[in-house]
Structure formats: structure tokens, C-alpha cells
Amino acid sequence: MNAKTAKFLIIRFSAFGDVVQTLSVPSAIKQTYPDAEIHWVTRKDMAPLLKGHPNIDRVWEFDRKAGLGGLINLTMQMRRENFTHIYDAHNNMRSRVISWVLRPLGFLGVGAHFIRRSIRRWKRFLLFRFRINTFEMPFSGQRDLLEPLLPWGISKTPPAAPQLFLSEESYKKAQEILQDYNGCVALAPSAAHFLKRWPKEYWKELILLYPDQKFVLLGGPEDSFIEDIRDVAPERVMNLAGKCSLPVSAGVVAQSATLITNDTWLLHAAEQLGKKAIALMGPAPFGFPSRSSTKIMEIELPCRPCSKHGQGPCVNKEKFHQCLVDITPKQIAAELRNILDRQP
Template sequence: MLVRDPNSAKFLIIRFSSFGDVVQTLSVPSAIKETYPNAEIHWITRKDMAPLLKNHPNIQRIWEFDRKAGLSGLIKLCLQMRKEGFTHIYDAHNNMRSRVISWILRPLGILGVGPKFIRRSIRRWKRLLLFKFRINTFEMPFNGQRDLLEPLQPWGISRRAPAAPQIFPSEESFHKAREVLGHYAGSVALAPSAAFFLKRWPKEYWQELILLCPDQRFVLLGGPEDSFIEDIKAAAPERVLNLAGKCSLQVSSSVVGLSAALISNDTGLLHVAEQLGQKTIALMGPAPFGFPSRPSTRILEIELKCRPCSKHGQGPCVNKFKYHQCLVDITPQQVAMELKQLLQRNQP
């Protein structure tokens, strides 16, 4: 095993997906560098997530895994990685693929031989207590980046998120963002979608928010499957630009960076805004583990006994008195007022 000075250690971060989780994990390389300033940091991720990592000054190499390559492709990639002589491996994903990597890179790990290793706990018992028995033993408030950094404390790494920015879209992606935005650069970006319906603020609320801000232009972001976003644009088509499905992840990130602020459901673009240090309003509903981490974000939420009700907001809604109350009770008037205050902040 290659022996290295602690200050020039060689780290491997394992995080394949998803969009929001990868973006939150982007704080880890900089946190490592604070303790190990001369460390070399590698990261293995899914091929479609790799562009999010590019240009990060504290990531020296990105290993891209193509899901089409299957298990044999992953093993082949791991055999190449074995030649790197990693001194520290952080499994920030904790799934079967990440375990395969750790088995190949640490074949004698069970004997304590090989690179230092930490696997982020999924905390299954705590989740069972929370979602099944309504007993919350998690540290409050929920904080996504803290939960990713906390496992690294045995290596002397702080659980405090490094200052933004921690995502670095390329100049090319900013150029493309300026092209698609045109005169909408500097508008307020909206992210009305989310992986699960129960994490979405109601469509008609987005429409009403736009109408409550008659002097403001808006840019709508989402995926190609988010056809409902066109209905939101219809509230005021003369001052709303719909970019849903028209931008890559990097270009969407650049759009957020070129906006005056972002209003978002609990979804990946929320974390992009945080990692850019962008002014953000987060509409937080049923899920606990993607909570914002930075003071630049204003969190809007409704305290309810039934909340949080599921890991990802996949449902069903368990509120016996009012369906989807955790988001329905956040009113467009409240969000419009928060937006006005947010845009006025730091203005001369």
C-alpha cells in the first residue's frame, strides 16, 4: 500500500446520483481541503451527473460510470482505480454499486487493511422511528449538507459547509444560458417541479404568485416531462419564459446563477442555488433529507404533526384533516411578500 503524508492524502468520493444529492455533496471536496490542503481528490459518479462536478477547483479527477456498462463495466473501472493508491475513501452513497467499489478497492478492508474508509449511514432505524412511529431522533433542524459532512469528523473534517460557491458552471454553459435567457437575464427563476407530486407547491399557486408580482419577469425551469409548467406560463405569457426541458443540468445551473433569485420546491435546483450562494426561497413540504443548508436561503414551511411523512415525499399524504396541507397552507401572498423582501435585501 502506498504510504502518504496526511497533508497530501489521496481521497475518493463515491456519489453517483441524484441531481440534488450530487450538488449537495459538492461541499465535501472543499471541506476535505480545509483539513488536508495538499490532498488529491477524486470522485466517481454517474456519467450524466459528471458535468456538475467539472471546474470544481478541489476535484482533481472525475471517474464517470455509464450505467449501460453494467456490473462488468463498474468492475473494470474499479480495477483501473486501484492503481491510484487512494489513502481515504468516502462512500457518500451507500448502495450496492458503492459497496462493489469499496470491496474491490479494499479487498482486505474487513481486516483493517487498505485505505481509510467511511461509509455514510442511511440511519434506517432512525428513519423507521420517524416515519412509522413518529419519533424523531434526528438532529434538528434538518440540514442536507451537514448530514453529508458529519460522517467525516473522524478524519478531522468539519461538518460546517464551506462557503459558496461550491458549484462552478463552465463559461460555455453561462454563454448558452445568456443566449436562451435574452432579456430575461436578471429575472426571478422558478422551479415548480419535483420528483414526487407531494413535494410540489400547487400549480395554481405559482400562477397566482406571478399575477401578484405584475412588475416582475419570471423564468420557469424543469424537465422535459414537466408539461404542466406551460400552464404556469399562461398566467402571464408576456413576461414569463418557459425553459422546462430546454436546458442541460449545467445550463439550468447557469440560468439560476444569472437570475435575481430562485423560488423552488424541494428539488435539485434548490441546492444549485445554495451552492452558488444565490438568493433563494425554499418551499419545504413532506420530506426531511433535502433541507437547505445556507443562510442565503429563506425556508418556508408549515409545522405539522404529520410532517415529515416520507423519505422522498413519495406519499401518500397521511394528513387526515387537510390533503397536502404542508404546502397548501403556504400562500402565494406569503411567498410574494418574501420575494419582495429578498430582492430588496442588500440593495443600495
């Protein structure tokens, strides 16, 4: 095959953190196929995170409200593109529908080159049920997304940051929000599941350990508990939870001194922006940071990791939530000082 005519389709619909980590894939493809054309199909609400990427030629947006009929209609439009390579980086029913429509004779080996990312159910079963870890260590979300592409000669080493490219408008809105908060530290106290969250009182204590530092709090509209954290020092802590779009939230991270975060999508946004971050890693293994710019804070315990997404239950018989409870605010404050002291 002529590399100059290669045309790739990446399939990844969600979730926020997975999509942001997958942003390394287009650049990794370009390292091996510099003249390739790269398309990506994703959920409509994820599309703003992709559109500024210089190595993505077209973003196909799927609206969940359109249902199966809308998905098939979108896929029929994509058939006209005659993709030479299809990477199913999601491996769910929607991604399978797309691959079936685009490669109707794929079971005969006819059609585009095709790779589907394995969910590795057997390895997960061994890990969570019997504590037998057969995964490559250390865990790395980006590496795991790139590794399936080795048969196409694509490296599993994540390309250098930045891999998240925000619009000028997103940066401008973030600047307007932070006009009185120059040099602030961004905090992301939320996470999809409770067991992935550093205790709320610890965030308060961390803020009090830095009486002269301004902070911004990031999260979603459902994270009402974040207002309690702000109340510890409202004169120098701003709560942006639920008040910013995804790109603007990432823009706030980009213009902050650093980010301190649970295992959430903002961690991966910081990595893909090339920002230093402190990551509080608890029960889940598959969203681990992939870059040296991130300082990983974790407690080595025989019960970790205990679940795919940190959904629980906590299996530690000695101390509930020990994986995050034993990471103290003073430890994080010391790491934050190391970062701030190295900045101009």
C-alpha cells in the same frame, strides 16, 4: 500518515440534488488536508456538475449502460491510484462493489481508510412509523453528508459558497437565453414526487401578483404542466422546462434575481452558487437547505415529515397536502419583495 500524500476518493453516483450537496465535501476535505488529491466517481450524466470544481482533481464517470462489468472494469482502473481514504457517500450496491474491489481485505482492517455514510434506517423507522425524531435539528442535507467524516478531523460545517463552479460555456448559453429577461425571477415548480410540489395554481397566482416582473420556469422534459403556468402571462414568462442542460439550468439560476423552488436539485444548486432562494418545504426531511441564503417556507405540522422522499401517501387526516397548501402565494410574494428590494 503524511497529509501531503493523502489521496481521497468520493463515491456518489446520484441523484442530482444529492450530488450537488456533496460538492461541499471536497472543499471540506481540503480545509483539513490542504495538499490532498481528491477524486470522485459518479454517474456519467452527473459529471458536468463536478468538472469545474477547483478541489476535485479527477472525475471518474460511470456509464449505467456498461452494467456490472463496466463498473468492475472502471474500479480496476481506479485501483492503480492507491487511494489512502475512501468515502462512500452513497451506500448502495454499486458503491459497495467499488469499496470491495478497492479494499479486498477491508474486513481485516487492511487498505485505505474507509468511511461509509450510514442510511440511518433505525432513525428513519422511528421517525416515520412512530413520529420519534432522533435526528439533529434543523435538518441539513449538507451537514448530514459531512458529519460521517468527523473521524478524519473534517468539519461538518459546510464550507462557504460557491461550491458549484459552472463552465464559461454554460454561463454564456444562459446569458443568451436570458438576454431579454434581465432581472428575472427563476421558478422551479416541479419535484420528483407530487406531494413535494406547491400547487400549480399557486404559481400562477404568484406571477399575477407581480405584473411588472419577468419570470423563467425551470424543470425537466417530463414537466408538461409547467406550460400551463406560463400561459397565465406568456408575454413575460419563459418556459425553459426540458430545454436546458443541467449546467445551463444552474447558469440561469446564477443570473436570475433569485429562485423560488420546491424541494428539488435546483434549490441546492442555488445554495452552492451562493444565490438567495425561497424554498417551499413539504413532506420530506433529507433535502433541507443548509445555508442562511435560503429562506425556508414551511408549515409546522405533527405529521411532518411523513416520508423519506415525499413519495407519500399524505397522512394528514384533516387536510390533504396541508404542508404546502397552507403556504399562500401572498406569503411568497412578500418574501420575494424582501429579496428584490435589497438588490441594486
